[in-house]
Amino acid sequence: MSLRIGQIAPNFKADTTNGPIDFHEFIGTSWVFFFSHPADFTPVCTTEMGRTSQLDAEFKKRNVKSVGLSTDTVDEHNKWIADVNDTQHTTLQFPIIADPDLKISRLYEMIHPSESETAAVRSVFIIDPDKKIRLTMTYPVAVGRNFDEILRVIDALQTGDKASIATPADWRPGDKVIIPPSISNE
Template identity: 45%
Template sequence: MTEQNNQPLSLPRIGDPAPDFEVSTTHGPKKLSDYKGKWLVLFSHPADFTPVCTTEFVAFQEIYPNLRQLNTELLGLSIDSNQSHIAWVRNIEENFGVKIEFPVIADLNKEVASKYGMIHPNESTTEANRAVFVIDDKQVIKSIIYYPLTTGRNMDEIVRLVEALQTTANHQVSTPANWRKGDKVIVPPPATQEEADKRAQDNQYEVVDWYLTKKSLD
């Protein structure tokens, strides 16, 4: 992707500070710093009044209370106007009985979408793809997921991902495949032979092998 002056655009990566923004949304002006001290799921969708996006917005609203319990906010984005967003969320409420409680960025000039690499020209030059950025309470990017225009996102996975990232941040551990909140976590490998021997004798650990050890956080 390139900027209008054809200079390469540096896209954000995991571990980078989240690119700053100050935008118009369905809830009024918002800027990135408004979310400092909270986690943020920033996601883009291709367009208002489209079928897959409509199902996603209903589903995002369904997980929003769970995310808020995790000190996490939702913020949507597409390359549409505020008036289009407002009409669409009202239409969702009329058709599905679901009130969209999170704000949606009006990114008509593609400024935020470009900063975050949400537009992939080989798929579409006029629409954002289905990107998900998880940003921590210090405003550092912790995860990036891209989905094609044709594929709706799995909301259970987004909640699971936030829970896993927060568990890692709070306890300095890793999470195994298919981990769910309450499952055992993976602790860092021992740094010395002595530490490995001691760990093997400690009942709080499940030692699969010296390099793979699990424990419960309960």
């Protein structure tokens, strides 16, 4: 199964650092920033977890819940969270999914054999309150995510949904937008 923009995000149940999760129940009426990382206790992943935690207020302002995933166990995640909090000067509170059997990583096509047979690549899924996949991004293992771009895309998607507009290259909130020809002038 190939995941595409506009499809319903596959549901799953899993253990997380915040207890069991049913993904669709977790989404509820929120947007979701669902992201994977290759492994706990690695430098790039540690900075990404820290940055996600530091941006918690920005995500909440946009009605976005964050949830991470790796193929490590809940116990490993919990030990790592202490390290993330210490080194990144934050208090990580969002759930991190444990996927040691790779079921969710395979379901969401996060295993790329050219990178690793047993670790998820850096995937991003932005999922809307209707549980539809609105954006996917995949980063190589050695490259950290650009969180300004993730927030910008969420802003663009939400603005487009509210006003039936499109956003041009490099758009930021407050910039001019594009009114598609399908929108009436009246």
